Amino acid sequence: MSQGLSWYIIVIVLFNVLGMLALIWWSGKGSSKKVAEGEEMGHVWDGDLREFNNPLPRWWLWMFYITIAFALVYFALYPALGKTKGVLNWTQEKAWEKEEKKADEEFAAFFQQFDGKDLTMLAGDPGAVRAGKRLYLNYCSQCHGSDAGGARGFPSLADNDWLYGGEPENIRTSILAGRNGMMPPFGPVLGDDGLEDVAAYVMQLNGRQVDDAKAKAGQEKFALNCAGCHMPDGTGNKFLGAPNLTNNIWVYGGSPGAIKMSIREGRNGVMPAHKDFLGEQKVELVAAYVLSLTEAAKEQ
Ligand code: HEC
Ligand code: HEC
Known part of the structure; x- marks a missing residue:
């Protein structure tokens, strides 16, 4: 909070509290000096609606003063006025x-x-x-x-x-x-066709029907690029967190699109x-x- 904003808030809050005091004082002064309590004030509305001098009970008035006093004490103790810290030095973190x-x-x-x-x-x-x-x-x-x-x-x-x-x-x-x-992106290494081939091979590992020629080409590329982490048979490596690619359980989805995306862009899961x-x-x-x-x- 900037210094300016802090002062802006302080002035508005205190001005309102003072305004409240003034309001009580103003509404309490009335003309009770001239008219005894319980007597008519001499104002008549709608023909027969008369105003009597019935001031608020004292205790009620005191409630107003007490709430105002409470507010002022609260402002002093807690960080309740703009940037002020309050005497108790209370903060959310400490609490x-x-x-x-x-x-x-x-x-x-x-x-x-x-x-x-x-x-x-x-x-x-x-x-x-x-x-x-x-x-x-x-x-x-x-x-x-x-x-x-x-x-x-x-x-x-x-x-x-x-x-x-x-x-x-x-x-x-x-x-x-x-x-x-850490699964590195292989899009640039494999090229579009290479990507299709490897993805076909991965899907074949999961028992899906794919183009045999593609899968065959993919198998060679898999051995070259992927087996180091996912193992030659594709069952994964737990030291690297390289998932098993043969059990049809997928972290990032097993649709052809999701598999190709994993291979093309790489993945980087963080626990x-x-x-x-x-x-x-x-x-x-x-x-x-x-x-x-x-x-x-x-x-x-
Ligand atoms: C912000 C997200 C997030 C939170 C919170 C989180 N995890 Fe994970 N967790 C992951 C991700 C992502 C992975 C996979 C990491 C990877 O791909 O290498 C993971 C992996 C794991 C693994 C390894 C799974 C495996 O197959 O070997 C375990 C176990 C695990 N979390 C348990 C927990 C527990 C227990 C908690 C709560 C104390 C927790 N995680 C909180 C995101 C989260
Ligand atoms: C450097 C080691 C490494 C190499 C090389 C590698 N991967 Fe990965 N691969 C990983 C890791 C680790 C993950 C898990 C990433 C994560 O947890 O966010 C992964 C995730 C995947 C996924 C997502 C699996 C799922 O469950 O959603 C696929 C698909 C995948 N790799 C295929 C391949 C293919 C195909 C190749 C070769 C072109 C390859 N990977 C090469 C380490 C590797």
Whole structure:
């Protein structure tokens, strides 16, 4: 807020408060000195509508003064007038930090009961999974979906198909340290025809009917350009997060257009690191929830 705007607000607010005081004073002075309370003021409207001298009860008037006094005290204590800080030096950040600290203290005992248990055990503990699910809904669902089923560009965490592996330590690392998949753009390398060929081969890997000649040409190009990351058989590499291209499960969509777009433009999925943001205790619980989904998917 600029200095000018701050003063502008201060002047308007104080002017209004003073205006309120003036209004009370002005409406209270009346002509009660000349007419006794309860007597007629001598004004008549519509033939028989008479005004009596009935001032506001005292307590009512005091309410007005008290609210005005409250406002002035509030202005002094809190940052309520333009840029002024207020005597208490209150800020939203400090209030939030205080609440956070209180919540952390309150929940510490709750989280401690899970300390030192291994992830597989936690995934079988209904209390831990329930707590993990709540954390998941707060911190993960906006990207991975409220059922963890994923969305375009955001992998499903519930299908037992993994970019980076579904072992407890893989899942924990994905969440703690984040991930960054790097699929370079191959449009310029392959050219238009080359792109059609490789895409045909990728679709053939997924059991789709395609032009055989194209797929054959694509297979050579795949071996040359793609096998290094996606492996010669196309089943992917979990160290690089290079997806399996043979199981018809897609992060970015499996339509011919989406597959060609992945190859032509490249992809660059970013999973943010949550270590500093959530802390290891909470990550452990949310990881337990994700692991429990995997276990459920395996059983199906
Ligand atoms: C801002 C969006 C975003 C948020 C928030 C987010 N993720 Fe992710 N996550 C991603 C993306 C994108 C990927 C894929 C990264 C890649 O392509 O390399 C991913 C990958 C993962 C993986 C690896 C999946 C695999 O197949 O190996 C796990 C596990 C995961 N996220 C769990 C979580 C959990 C648990 C949370 C909440 C604490 C979370 N994510 C929050 C976007 C997000
Ligand atoms: C440097 C390693 C690397 C090379 C080389 C590479 N890819 Fe990828 N590819 C990846 C990674 C990593 C991803 C996942 C990107 C992400 O998570 O955002 C990916 C994603 C894809 C996808 C999207 C998959 C999905 O689930 O939606 C397709 C399709 C694909 N690659 C095909 C190819 C083809 C065809 C080639 C060769 C022309 C190729 N890739 C070469 C690493 C590579």
